[in-house]
Amino acid sequence: MRRLLLPFFFCGLVIIIFLNACNEETIKYQSYYSSGSALYKTHCSNCHMDDGEGLEALIPPLTDTTFLKNNREKLACFIVYGLKDTIVINGKTYDGVMPAETHLAPIEIAKLLTYITNTFGNNQGIYELSEVEKNLRKCD
Amino acid sequence: MKFLKYITILSISTLLFSCSQNGKRLPFLGEMQTIDRMEGGKLVIDTFYQTIPNFSFVNQDSVVINNDSLKNSIYIADFFFTSCPSICPIMSKNMLSVYKKYKRNNEVRFLSHTIDPKHDTIPVLKKYANKLGVEGTQWSFLLGNRDTVYNIARHGYMNYAQENADIPGGVEHSGYFILVDKDRRIRGAYDGTDKQQVENLTNDIDILLNEYKSVKK
Structure with missing residues (x-):
């Protein structure tokens, strides 16, 4: 019985990993993240740079996790209406x-x-379309 | 025996040094003119390379910068504007890395010409320089009449700049860094948005500085 425990445990682990990778949420996140990366290159990286570090005192970096978290509801407005x-x-x-x-x-x-809230040292999960739509209605 | 070893090492290192830097020279870019003349019954061909025309602009500290103020320096020129949302920030970042390498070496200077003089007044340029971390006049942000700047971009530095309402920022321009020697001749052109080419620029600056060093000797 004891000898069987390890292979059993291992198989369980493989199944969990497999399920996780095929999880619908994960697939959605990954697809958002990779298109987000391409969009970032086109629309943001000229100023905020590829590494999100910005430019000296002229252009802010995107590495301030606390700022991104505290202003999560305003981020969509910042992009659409500028700052x-x-x-x-x-x-x-x-x-x-x-x-x-x-x-x-x-x-x-x-x-x-x-992409932005999960790169440059940030790790805040998916930013849903519904969240963007809701927040955009509240822009000043 | 030991003595012989030293001699060998010494001669090899001298050989290596003389081959690596001193021998290399940068090309001359732009249009070239030759004039034939007779001197003492012999035909002499003089070659004239394209030179940067006379200019006089004002920098972020309201100091006049002209050809005369640069006669003892090689310099790197580019064209930008402070509110530019496209290639300028990357160009500034790359130029900044070159500037940091030669900071306080007044033999190497930097000229960034604004192509949006309506918005980029002297206080605006000063603020931009400060925020970029640039001190003194080694790197000058230059303000001049719009057409004069566009003209020197095109005919002096083989660059271009023009207004275009269809693109973000309203002015389009090329992103080249132009390397100019102490005799106003263009010795290199580098894509200011490309890290590799900017690295080539710093290599070429060293080569150019070396040309003047070997002339002095």
């Missing part, structure tokens, strides 16, 4: 203007935010 306010990122003040990306569709924003 003129002074913000504090990683303890540094940024007062430049972020241009508006009004041409992006809500689904593209969901993918972009999924």
